Amino acid sequence: MKLCSRYHRRACWKAEDDVSVLAAYTKPFLGPAWRNGKVQKSVRFYDEREWRFVPNLQQAEPLFLPLARYSKKSKRNALHERFKKRSSLPIPPGDIQYLILPYDPDEALVLKLHDFLKKIYNRRNAVLVTTTIITNNCIQGDV
Numbered sequence: 001m002k003l004c005s006r007y008h009r010r011a012c013w014k015a016e017d018d019v020s021v022l023a024a025y026t027k028p029f030l031g032p033a034w035r036n037g038k039v040q041k042s043v044r045f046y047d048e049r050e051w052r053f054v055p056n057l058q059q060a061e062p063l064f065l066p067l068a069r070y071s072k073k074s075k076r077n078a079l080h081e082r083f084k085k086r087s088s089l090p091i092p093p094g095d096i097q098y099l100i101l102p103y104d105p106d107e108a109l110v111l112k113l114h115d116f117l118k119k120i121y122n123r124r125n126a127v128l129v130t131t132t133i134i135t136n137n138c139i140q141g142d143v
Contacts, residue, residue: 020063024054055087093125099133 033043057063062079069075105113110130117126 017057021054024063055083093121093129096129096132099129100139101133101135104135104137105133 027045029046030042030044033040033045054063064070065075065079099113101109110133113133114126114130117129120126121129
């Protein structure tokens, strides 16, 4: 942005927005990862199986926060809440075939998951999605 003349600012802002959106769809091949407040070194991100969802932005809305604002938890949470309210990715309950858990869940975990699902779906659909739970132990036993 520093090199932009007054006449080219709009084009520079557009280019900056395009680069931000491109960056949102990318991830490092290998590097450190911060999980649960700890740094894990040499994580192979290409091994992860994940969906990449980038919300549509409104005019002049940031996709990324500057480091100074990102470091403030309240600013970060405010941006997450704004995206959550406006840009959540709806998944119809009929599209969910399995919720695969790494271990056999105890009753408390299933109830916690069910409470979470009730925030997303109505009671009936939350129960239907809860019935899709399957565990690695169960899959290994079937093989």
